[in-house]
Amino acid sequence: MALPSDATLADAGEFGLISEIVRHFPQGEHVLVGPGDDAAVLRVRTGHVVVSTDLMVEGRHFRRDWASASDVGHRAAAQNLSDINAMGGQATSLTVGLAAPADLPVAWVLEFAAGFAEECALVGASVVGGDLTRADQVVIAVTVLGAVTESPVLRSGARPGDVLALTGRQGWAAGGLAVLGRGFRSPRALVEAYRRPAPPYAAGRVGAEAGATSMIDVSDGLLAEAGHLADASGVAINVTTGAFEVPEPLVAVGAAVGADPMSFILGGGDDHALLATFPHPSAVPDGWSVIGAVAEGEGVTVDGAPYDGPTGWTHF
Template sequence: MDTTSRGAEGRPTIGDLGEFGLIAQVAREPRSDRVQVGPGDDCAYVRVPTGSVLVSTDLLVEGRHFRRDWAEAYDVGRRAAAANLSDVMAMGGVATALTVGFAAPADLEVQWAEDLTRGIVDEAALVGAEVVGGDVTAADAVTIAITVLGESAQSPVLRSGARPGDVVAFTGRIGWAGAGLHVLARGFRSPRVLVDAFRRPEPPYEAGPVAAAHGATAMIDVSDGLLADLGHVAEASGVAIALDAAAFEVAPPIADVAAATNVDALSFLLTGGDDHTLAATFPASTGVPDGWTVVGTVVEGEGVTVDGAPWEGAGGHEHYR
């Protein structure tokens, strides 16, 4: 029996198409020569009269990306800004400015909106960026849309540059936010360190430009899960990525949650998103910068494997799925 949803007169809905199908469809729209990199990477790359600028937009919707009973407004603001700032980091750039679109019910307390704004401003300040504008409107649920502008001292590092023989590495926390969400979804508020990791990620902002200068061949912000996001790198580069499970170190709080809930601890590291850690590929001859952990290699083929086999189960988060 066909259980897919259908719109008017049986036409497919975006639920049928899926997140990445929708993105691919939108990406087919023609672009001018000034758009050097359009949809499909962590940021667009647009030529302007004085040079080029990195651009990216992210949406956070109440009930889908955050819950007001799970996090304070200030933390929601920090998290919303981090999701955008990390995209610029993933291209090897530095964010310079943000615009914020904010929609909310009329009965939302003003203090909540003010705390949200302070969180966005404080997170942006970590990289020297500023909020320069935006828009506000009414809606049934709180929705936050942030557009970030950035720049890069060199050509941006794309998802499409990985080559067989490269090593695969990451830097930053991984699996912490996913384990925190796992805890919150079960009605708990501890371990506090994991819950806080979900509420307020800590992207390694300085690592992006350092990796670019070190010769990273491809790079991506891990927001939907390492397997899912490395899958984008593999597809864009026309290669396969082979991960080594033994190369991952499971932090004690994650191990404790996994044991208490009968879940494979490695699944948090491989499929948990929202840490906004950074994953990249580097030529084996140059190695990786300090603070990076090598977890695999780039090989001929397609897709992502763990210890030589596809991962059983979901590889990460996908909207509309």
């Protein structure tokens, strides 16, 4: 395909563009049939498949002026790969649907695909299929499949007496979003964390093998996700703010925007940290921090009291 550098989707047409996109997607050995047929065919070794799906909408989950196409690709893959991580599974295969305006540059789509593929390569997963069609705004629909070799870790297994533990950056993306929302571009570390999350991909299986009783990834906000664990498990969860070291960039942003930096940690999502419960502090693996405890009851408290700050993302 020889297109000018400013070509749009309307110039390229669906089929020519798909063949360009697919070049970015190497296929793993488990992929018997990759993109290009009615369906992909995957070899499954474990007898179980985990599957999750997520939508990202331009203007709501990302802005093209706040993040590069590559960043958006990384994020779209990361938030899905993280869901498999949160089950204690290993992501193997993804599909990606892209609905986009006809005037979207082809270059944006190819850069998105390259970023998406780079993120998938971090965990050895293949992009095995997709769809491309026209819409008024960019909508990205990703489905991820994975393998679980033992029992998956659900949200519902937390028990009174368990400890609550966290691994991965938390609050950085929310801090970066606050910065971008005010028209700034620094602290750069936070902006980069928002644009391109770095989920702790190895930690899900480590947590599962260490005996995590429940696990979830923090996409909508730490307290919101703790609430999901509490609801699904029928327990109460208390988060201890003293357990967190507030990173310096969050202190700086808090001072700049007049916010308690702890609000980014407690209310922020999008970093895709992992939150899990373990039966005893000694079971908590290296790299995880104990940040709270599970008790009989219901709901989530912070330092023993109800929390009245922002607790997460509302989809409508």
